[in-house]
Amino acid sequence: MPRIGVFVCQCGNNIEATVDTQKVADETKKLPGVVHTESYKFMCSSPGQDSFKKAIKDNKLDGVVVSACSPHMHEKTFRRAAEAAGLNQFQCEITNVREQCSWVHHDETRKIGTDKTMDLTRMTIQRLKKNRDLTKITIPVTKRALVIGGGIAGIQAALDIADGGQEVVIVEKEPSIGGNMARLSETFPTMDCSQCILTPKMVEAELHDKISLYTYSEVEKVDGYIGNFSVTIKKKAKFVDESTCTGCGECWEKCPFKADSEFELGLSKRKVIYTPFPQAVPNIPVIDKTRCPKILKDKCGLCAKVCGPQSIDFTQEDQLVTEEFGAIVVATGYELMPNKDFGEYGYGKITDVISGMQFERLASASGPTGGAIRRPSDNTEPKNVVFIQCAGSRDEKRGVSYCSKICCMYTAKHTMLYRHKVHDGQAYVFYMDIRSGGKRYEEFVRGAIEHDGAMYLRGRVSRVYEKDGKVIIQGADTLSGSQVEIEADMVVLATALVSRPGADTVAQTLGIGYDKYKFYNEYHPKLKPVETVTAGIFLAGTCVGPMDIPESVSQGSATASKVLALFSSDKMAREPITAEVNKQTCNACWDCVTSCPYVAIEKEEIKDRKGNVVNMLAHVNDGLCQGCGVCVCACRSKAIDLNGYTDEQVYAAIATF
């Protein structure tokens, strides 16, 4: 007869409010095999755990059920405690009676909650009776990290990991690292020049002997698991030999062909052989193969003629490399919602309606106007500029329902930069709320209003149209209750920050989750903000959701600490949730082999003493098996079972129903 203990947590009043935990404890005590039950205020607290451990020892329990919060919260906590008390940790099971019972059934009589808790606990008890002792699996760790995305978050992560003594590869899609931050003019609330603080870090990353930069590259395929990822990276053809190019610039000076500059968001042109911006790292140009006449129709080739070190190679092809990593940091960043998404603001057709990022380029000393504020249509200095906040944000009908978080601050910054550059100009800001939580942020916004004279109007703009060379803004000031019309020279939209196109594909390649906006899911939004549910893959920066530079940098550093912790020993332990083959009943039909998503099942040769192969049977590679259980269902003779989720455990739970 098993000796089972049941611990029902009140979670303060979180569970107790709708579940009579004492009654649950009393009733479950009557079940066969249950020898100890108790209800306690906070099982996860240290006195709670102490009494848990004591009860295990005192009652010589061989299995414990904790009916408390979701196993995603505290399964580890209690399993660790059970182990400390001498139990195999897989003899500890959690019943989820908070997230899936007490919090979702608001019955004041507590009947519904109590009944359901009892049911659920009974199911867990019966399941527990079928649990087997399991031991963790140890696997080797490749001490080499991959950082996907070379923006500020990725750079910070790479620098910190490298400073911790481990090797890092940064994969960046663009020809240069730097990301969106490289585009910014100055940064709130300190007004540091963005490039002044970013470029030293870019250079440091380039020169660091533990960091390799794979620019103009993308991740194609990810295999393996924590500690042992095998990643295929596509290095797109740059048509320039990186080892010999000196970055002298002769080629792009001489190149006679131009295209819209992606980096300048269409505000100016770049050459067809180009670096995205002058401080690019690495300072090696690439050829835009979709526009280069030499590549397209074998004409021109001027760049190759003027190149001193003969670095131009028109025959280069995309290259696939496969490398091994122990951990992956995802820092793929964000984009702004395109202006064409805003119907009432002219669908991006009104030239003088620009995005906040375009304004950054206008205000940047290295931008297309050298830092002078000029409106795109006629290059004149705009005297009235209207800034529209929440363009696309907090608009669940046509945009995104969330707040983009950084726009309040950068719009305040824009009005300041504008006033500093156009002394007789007037800035107007349409806002719904000003969200300036952050150190020195509120003071910064007040400064924009009080010192730099920005006119803040609380209301949304209904419509923007052109009339007689002006941009007419029709909106409301809800504080006075009036309609407002402003004849402006230029409009700046604080456009919503959205995930990158293809963010979902990247997530699928990596096997991590994402929300409906294609921002990546943290393992836990509060307590595991940089982890994903896929062990060994971490998240930093705006690929998770809107955030500002300080936050992105913090997350970069946070992922680095996670990676370094993982790399601190040569081997790591893994949950033993893996499939196992019963060699007596395996039919060798190989359905499991075919259906396994991980190529974790091998055909094992069974030999007799003389070494002759007498049979072939399926065999699960513990290192590769991730424990999904697809093979278990594929196996008709039930010769495979999944540890931790065995047929017997599931059966016991269903049978209790």
Add this chain to the structure above:
Amino acid sequence: MKIPYYPGCTLNTVAKDFDTSAKESARAVGFEMEDLEQWNCCGASFPLTPDNIMGLTAPAKVLSEAKKAGDRLTTLCSVCYNVLKRTNKVLHDDKARRKSVNEFMEDDYDGSLDVVHYLEVLRDDIGFEKLKETVTKPLEGVKAGAYYGCMLLRPFDDIGIDNAEAPTVMEDMLKALGATPVDFPDKIECCGAHLAMNNKEVVQRLSGNVIASAANEGAEIIVTTCPLCQYNLEGTQESANADTPNVPIVYFTQLLGLALGQDAANLGFDNNGGATEKFLKKKGLI
């Protein structure tokens, strides 16, 4: 191709000319509009309160009749289009309201009709390319401002026949007729609609804005799709003070008929106020 057609009250009476020119034009480009055998007023307003079942029954009756004639129904008047199409959608999507409405009807109707505006037939069935080929008297040199108003565009999810903020279907039609469309910001603003009944001041102001906006962008003539817009704009034009620009207002089927070679005498320009005829004469079109 024959399409059942719902004339509606206004186009069957005071604006009969618009209706006949539309039918003639249809014939010229290759389709036939067949009046429903039985029809009643659509109510001229879609009930904005969802609990107003009675407001749905009149249009539901029309739709139910139309279903007997075929799977599609076309209209000319923007309001009729709005009311019928929205009612149709409610009856299609909302089982509870469908049931309530059907309790008041002889034959049950399930919202399976496809309600289309005349402009949609021209655009999607005929095609403006084909229309262009049919034109016999191109409206050359006519700078026309297409005025959409509300009912053809909003609410976009339920009825919008074109982009709600930047529609182009009328401009495309005008282009096909040989005219030069003029885009103006107020083309999607309201004319004042039924406030004509008790609030002339608002109508004059709103319609006045529309006219001024069109004139400001260089429109010589404003083209409407809704008989009520037509009435409001015309009325505003007539009683306008000196600084309102004098821009003739025409219904789109009038221009259509003219370009397709119909006799100008039958197009009802004489009811549009003197300015229209004067303008068309000046352009050598009549």
Add this chain to the structure above:
Amino acid sequence: MENELREKAKELLESGEVAVVIGYGFNRKKTRITPVFITKPEETDKLVFNELCVNNLSIYLTRKYRDIQKIGRPAIVAKGCDIKNIVVLITEGQTKREDIHILGVTCSGVVYKQELFKGELKPEIMPSKCHNCDVRNPHVADTVIGEKSDFTPPEEPTGMVFDKIKEIDAMSDSARWDFWNEHFNRCIKCYACRQLCSLCYCERCITEKNMPQWIETSAHPRGNLAWNLIRAMHLAGRCTFCGECERGCPVNIPLNLVNQKLVLTVKNAFGFESGIDENVHPPMIVFSEDDNENFIK
């Protein structure tokens, strides 16, 4: 044709290419057709092939008959329909193509049950599979014996099984339930269906797994239903519609209906037909990202 078959069998045994020929022969009283295992060239005269050879001999290639496999490399007399099972067995690693010699026989249909045969093969005594047969000329074989058949199956499958499936599909839920319960309730759990099925080759059948006992072994309607449905699931995408299970059922449960229903499902949903190509994985262990999912909310 029989002579041709016997000659070939003899040749194979004599040359040592095969150790045993699995084929059809008469019982001692010469009243019934029964499987024969010929190991000596001189005994090949016992081999027969006629319209009574309805049995699917592919079962002798499975692990259920290890003693036959121990004899050595087999040659097997197989109709096109039987070859389909052999193909599935090859796909599932139960035998290797090069390890067997398939004596494919062309076929113009067999009787459903020998008792029905009155000297003439009439359509009404042929099983549905024969009416729709697309493999009267064996599609995978080392040797093909017999004259080429020019039979083309109808575009839409016809016959009792298909008519009955349509009839059941048109029934109400409760009528369907009653229909099946009436049949399944007769089940005595003799497992003849399983024994006769060459694709039911499991080392240990799911019913014999008792920790946990997913399917009740007593002949209770509950376990009967579970057994018959789960067996059908295990055959989904594999069953070739050979009909042996139903033919062998002592209580006449129309198993062809359930199995064929899933054959149709698999064909419609995944465009797969079993037993055609040994290099294609069966549909239930692979997937397509574009699979229809209109039933999933």
Add this chain to the structure above:
Amino acid sequence: MPEEAKIETEGVFEPKIMAFVCNWCTYAGADLAGTSRMEYRPNVRIIKLPCTGRIDPLFIMKAFENGADGVLVSGCHPGDCHYTTGNYHARRRWTAFKDLLAFTGIDLKRVQFSWVSASEAIKWVELINNVTDDMEALGPFMKFKEMNKKGPNQG
């Protein structure tokens, strides 16, 4: 109160629903519904599995045999599977199994399939409420309950 009436008022039918869900999406989605303090009908008992790929048709049969009035199967949306493809395998199995069940005369409202992601707490709540409503409308699942009453082979 007369005894009969009492039984009737107490005997309000509360359907028993068994849900087989995957750990990474639907289970987490259900957790989120809790964290967000949403409310839904209490009739569902969840059995957590690593992946929908682990959900064997046998589970569904067993649930019915044990008196479930309805079964819900739910996991990650296509493309979102934590194990990359487990749900695609599951989808194939369900396609065949649901046809088989329907062919046997089991109302497919009794077995419902869905995709609920970790962020779709609202979808989860609606799903549970709808499934419960469906089962309530259908009434107790008598087919299996009656069968359970029978002895072996009584026809």
Add this chain to the structure above:
Amino acid sequence: MKIKLGKEDIDSSLIQQIERVSGETIKRCYQCGNCSGGCPVSYAMEIPPTQVMRYLQLGMVEELMASNSMWVCVGCLQCFSRCPQSVSVANTLEGLRQLVLRKGEDHDRIEDIPLPMLKNAPQMAIVCGFRKFVS
């Protein structure tokens, strides 16, 4: 102006009635002002659209009933069309109108309509007008 606010104002049965009749959820409005910005008749309303929603949130139905806003709204749906929260002020105002009209209190009398108007105006104007202003 000073208002005294209590739960009974916010949750009043009248507000619930308005929500039921109009089908709109009043608390969805987050007062961004887009409706007032785009409303063609906002200028003529004593209480402009955004404030209408605010008044309702505060339970100030009386003030709304006394104002002209509901009679000026022409139902062009520009408010709904651009509302980020998918709230229709037009529907809400129609709900208010219905509250009055369903009590049999007409806003307009046929006698007051000028004859030339009745004679010449398109029927649709009259039909529609009567639906909006007369019980």
